[in-house]
Amino acid sequence: MADDNKITLYDLQLSTGATISPFVWATKYAIAHKGLELDIVPGGFTGIMDRTGGKTERLPAIVDDGEWVLDSWLIAEHLDRKYPDRPVLIGDPGVKPLTQLVETWLWQQAISPWMTCFLKSYRDLSLPQDHAYVTESRERMFGRRIDEIIVGREDRLPAVPPKLELLRQVLREHKWLGGDAPNYADYRALSVFLFCASVADTPVLTDDDPLRDWIERGFDLHGGLGRHPGMHPIFGLKLREGDPEPFNKAAAAGGLVSRNTGPQSTAAETARLKGQPAG
Amino acid sequence: MADDNKITLYDLQLSTGATISPFVWATKYAIAHKGLELDIVPGGFTGIMDRTGGKTERLPAIVDDGEWVLDSWLIAEHLDRKYPDRPVLIGDPGVKPLTQLVETWLWQQAISPWMTCFLKSYRDLSLPQDHAYVTESRERMFGRRIDEIIVGREDRLPAVPPKLELLRQVLREHKWLGGDAPNYADYRALSVFLFCASVADTPVLTDDDPLRDWIERGFDLHGGLGRHPGMHPIFGLKLREGDPEPFNKAAAAGGLVSRNTGPQSTAAETARLKGQPAG
Numbered sequence: 001m002a003d004d005n006k007i008t009l010y011d012l013q014l015s016t017g018a019t020i021s022p023f024v025w026a027t028k029y030a031i032a033h034k035g036l037e038l039d040i041v042p043g044g045f046t047g048i049m050d051r052t053g054g055k056t057e058r059l060p061a062i063v064d065d066g067e068w069v070l071d072s073w074l075i076a077e078h079l080d081r082k083y084p085d086r087p088v089l090i091g092d093p094g095v096k097p098l099t100q101l102v103e104t105w106l107w108q109q110a111i112s113p114w115m116t117c118f119l120k121s122y123r124d125l126s127l128p129q130d131h132a133y134v135t136e137s138r139e140r141m142f143g144r145r146i147d148e149i150i151v152g153r154e155d156r157l158p159a160v161p162p163k164l165e166l167l168r169q170v171l172r173e174h175k176w177l178g179g180d181a182p183n184y185a186d187y188r189a190l191s192v193f194l195f196c197a198s199v200a201d202t203p204v205l206t207d208d209d210p211l212r213d214w215i216e217r218g219f220d221l222h223g224g225l226g227r228h229p230g231m232h233p234i235f236g237l238k239l240r241e242g243d244p245e246p247f248n249k250a251a252a253a254g255g256l257v258s259r260n261t262g263p264q265s266t267a268a269e270t271a272r273l274k275g276q277p278a279g
Numbered sequence: 280m281a282d283d284n285k286i287t288l289y290d291l292q293l294s295t296g297a298t299i300s301p302f303v304w305a306t307k308y309a310i311a312h313k314g315l316e317l318d319i320v321p322g323g324f325t326g327i328m329d330r331t332g333g334k335t336e337r338l339p340a341i342v343d344d345g346e347w348v349l350d351s352w353l354i355a356e357h358l359d360r361k362y363p364d365r366p367v368l369i370g371d372p373g374v375k376p377l378t379q380l381v382e383t384w385l386w387q388q389a390i391s392p393w394m395t396c397f398l399k400s401y402r403d404l405s406l407p408q409d410h411a412y413v414t415e416s417r418e419r420m421f422g423r424r425i426d427e428i429i430v431g432r433e434d435r436l437p438a439v440p441p442k443l444e445l446l447r448q449v450l451r452e453h454k455w456l457g458g459d460a461p462n463y464a465d466y467r468a469l470s471v472f473l474f475c476a477s478v479a480d481t482p483v484l485t486d487d488d489p490l491r492d493w494i495e496r497g498f499d500l501h502g503g504l505g506r507h508p509g510m511h512p513i514f515g516l517k518l519r520e521g522d523p524e525p526f527n528k529a530a531a532a533g534g535l536v537s538r539n540t541g542p543q544s545t546a547a548e549t550a551r552l553k554g555q556p557a558g
């Protein structure tokens with residue numbers, strides 16, 4: 001165990017001090033999940049090689065009892081291996097492949113469009129010494145100027161909430177992706193919303209979104225780890241005439257998923273299939 | 280433990296003897312995974328209440344040492360609880376929520392469109408006494424005649440493979456969804472392809488689909504459980520001029536996902552971000 005119960009984490013921050021990288025967010029939660037304290041080395045996008053003495057170009061990186069560990073997944077696996085008696089992050093070998101599938105899906109649905117909506121805010125909020133790097137690397141990635149990339153975001157923002165229905169559906173049946181308690185899958189998925197809150201200069205989800213309960217509980221975990229004063233409100237999206245329904249209101253009202261516990265539990269559906277009035 | 284190492288399973292079959300229900304398929308695999316033998320009670324859609332003595336309208340149902348258990352998830356949980364010393368199906372509370380999310384996604388991408396392509400074959404292959412029930416219940420569900428539902432399937436079939444990329448991506452990095460060995464998540468996902476093979480009168484995936492390796496290994500498991508003689512080939516889809524690429528060939532060729540193990544592992548991407556030639 002770390003002598004002083006502390007893990008040194010090289011952060012990737014904005015000028016607000018809030019973490020921007022979803023991978024660093026997941027790592028902060030993973031360390032806190034293990035009951036370890038965070039010893040943060042602050043900093044932004046530039047100078048990572050200098051800060052880490054040439055150990056890495058990318059963050060997160062941690063130092064645990066003098067041992068450097070790079071890469072968010074490798075760090076989570078290291079923590080489970082080194083601290084097996086503390087709450088587990090990845091409790092079964094199947095959690096990693098499934099989480100990676102779910103995370104990739106969530107990035108496609110949410111981070112991709114949000115990135116095109118918030119890139120100007122992202123650049124403007126970054127540390128002064130990072131402005132040139134963020135601007136140039138992102139403009140090269142998208143092949144357009146940042147001012148052009150964000151154009152039309154008022155149409156793209158309301159298109160995202162309806163695409164998150166799969167996540168709502170599973171969180172209607174389970175308190176966390178980890179079941180009764182959060183695990184590393186929750187932290188990977190929450191990181192998408194933590195990233196968003198670090199840069200969102202306008203809200204992305206409606207006030208009544210059923211995801212709100214899980215997100216707020218997630219931001220509150222580990223002493224309010226997601227409640228950094230540099231974070232922005234992500235609830236409060238106002239829909240315009242003609243915007244799609246943000247979530248499935250019939251499903252939210254209850255009871256689409258049921259388990260077969262005998263004929264009385266399936267009678268209503270049977271009647272529907274047979275075109276009979278439910279008994 | 281079951282006295283004779285056997286579990287009685289009420290099957291849901293076609294006239295070929297092949298199981299059609301994805302839920303029954305997952306249950307067969309779950310029982311075999313535990314090293315238990317299947318004692319199959321044959322039958323189709325009609326007469327389930329008679330066959331089960333009024334215990335259930337839906338299948339799967341099992342009888343284990345005289346104990347009835349209904350519902351595919353409840354059966355899997357029962358098997359893990361009753362046979363804890365045998366290979367585990369659901370090794371962590373997080374496997375269930377994540378699997379349910381992945382399964383729902385897979386049903387939306389594949390089962391939904393395939394159902395509209397194979398409903399005539401589905402009905403024609405069902406047991407003679409089931410024809411009327413299948414026809415009436417499905418026509419009521421879709422609001423159209425079966426002959427009309429399948430119209431245009433030659434256009435819908437090639438649209439499915441490109442939508443399965445998330446599954447390919449995770450199975451490029453992991454042997455099974457369960458990691459090094461299959462778990463209940465694999466069985467739920469394989470059941471989508473097992474259902475398909477039970478009714479597909481024309482192939483749905485190209486011969487060179489990278490998913491083929493996992494699907495073939497899955498059908499071979501537990502003594503070739505998925506190789507019932509009533510199953511149809513699902514590989515061999517022929518693409519027409521203008522059909523979309525069935526899978527991401529650049530990704531299949533390798534190496535999109537990499538872990539940060541130090542500056543040399545990220546140098547190429549850094550150069551790309553900076554617009555420099557890779558070193």
